[in-house]
Amino acid sequence: MQNRASRTAEQVALFRALETARGHDRVFDDPLAVRFLHGGYRVLARAARVRPVGLRLSRFIDRRWPGPRPSAVARTRLIDDLVGEALAHGARQVLLLGAGYDSRAYRLPGIDRAAVFEADHPATQAVKRRLVRGAVRPERRRHVHYVPVDLLREDLGDALLAAGFAALEPTVVVWEGVTNYLSEPAVDATLRRLASLTATGSSLIFTYVDRRVLDGSLDAGNWPAAVRRAGEPWTFGFDPATLPAYVAARGLRLALDMSTRDAAVRYLEPLGRDENAATFYRVARAEIQ
Numbered sequence: 001m002q003n004r005a006s007r008t009a010e011q012v013a014l015f016r017a018l019e020t021a022r023g024h025d026r027v028f029d030d031p032l033a034v035r036f037l038h039g040g041y042r043v044l045a046r047a048a049r050v051r052p053v054g055l056r057l058s059r060f061i062d063r064r065w066p067g068p069r070p071s072a073v074a075r076t077r078l079i080d081d082l083v084g085e086a087l088a089h090g091a092r093q094v095l096l097l098g099a100g101y102d103s104r105a106y107r108l109p110g111i112d113r114a115a116v117f118e119a120d121h122p123a124t125q126a127v128k129r130r131l132v133r134g135a136v137r138p139e140r141r142r143h144v145h146y147v148p149v150d151l152l153r154e155d156l157g158d159a160l161l162a163a164g165f166a167a168l169e170p171t172v173v174v175w176e177g178v179t180n181y182l183s184e185p186a187v188d189a190t191l192r193r194l195a196s197l198t199a200t201g202s203s204l205i206f207t208y209v210d211r212r213v214l215d216g217s218l219d220a221g222n223w224p225a226a227v228r229r230a231g232e233p234w235t236f237g238f239d240p241a242t243l244p245a246y247v248a249a250r251g252l253r254l255a256l257d258m259s260t261r262d263a264a265v266r267y268l269e270p271l272g273r274d275e276n277a278a279t280f281y282r283v284a285r286a287e288i289q
């Protein structure tokens with residue numbers, strides 16, 4: 001992964017583009033997602049604008065790779081809502097950590113009143129920046145600051161402060177789809193750095209996989225094999241039972257821990273959508289104490 005843009009980030013963008021193409025029963029609208037796609041993915045996302053084609057495509061993906069698409073869709077909507085709540089409660093900075101092709105900086109209402117920092121591995125960020133320059137007018141991206149950082153090798157705090165991140169400001173951090181690609185020391189160091197860098201009451205929203213998936217004691221179907229083939233194997237997970245104590249030891253209080261399956265029950269089921277999101281893929285929110 002180190003020398004090329006993240007393949008899994010592009011896959012998530014494909015899932016968001018397919019969701020956006022659904023029309024009336026979509027759970028978010030991410031018009032930029034298709035702009036981040038290359039080659040075959042872009043062709044698929046364009047074809048999906050014809051609704052029956054899009055629905056068939058999603059069903060095909062879900063049969064072939066059960067879990068990732070609806071899990072990404074449900075987590076995206078849940079995190080959109082959590083970021084919206086944090087902004088409504090006074091967050092003045094947004095940190096998208098491992099931002100990939102997340103387009104929240106350009107699509108969430110009111111987010112442009114905050115300073116948005118997109119931190120990501122340099123290889124993915126370089127591609128994202130180029131694509132955003134071609135798709136978003138300069139006045140719509142003035143609030144966005146890019147921070148290239150390899151969380152396995154560099155200090156996040158130094159990189160953020162050098163980019164103008166204000167220490168101890170009320171902040172909402174989104175760390176979506178990333179912890180599972182890191183190491184325990186990198187996750188530990190990142191949590192401690194975020195706790196010391198942001199104001200009390202700031203929110204850290206993060207996703208994780210149940211660590212029993214990593215040793216095979218919890219079945220995750222062919223999803224782990226698919227990310228391995230993409231060159232981005234899962235290397236880290238949390239135990240949901242010990243997560244509250246783990247974050248408490250790092251100065252955070254766990255306020256939410258929800259499976260993407262439960263997020264799908266909340267957002268997809270009321271629209272008559274029965275799509276199988278994973279119980280082992282989870283969204284958490286912690287508050288800085």
Ligand SMILES: C[S@@+](CC[C@H](N)C(=O)[O-])C[C@H]1O[C@@H](n2cnc3c(N)ncnc32)[C@H](O)[C@@H]1O
Nearest residue numbers: 006008009098099100121124150151152176177
């Ligand atoms: C599955 S993508 C998720 C992207 C985005 N957060 C989203 O949900 O759309 C994983 C992201 O983690 C980032 N990542 C993986 N390892 C990293 C590292 N060592 N340092 C910084 N970012 C990393 C990748 O660059 C990629 O953007």
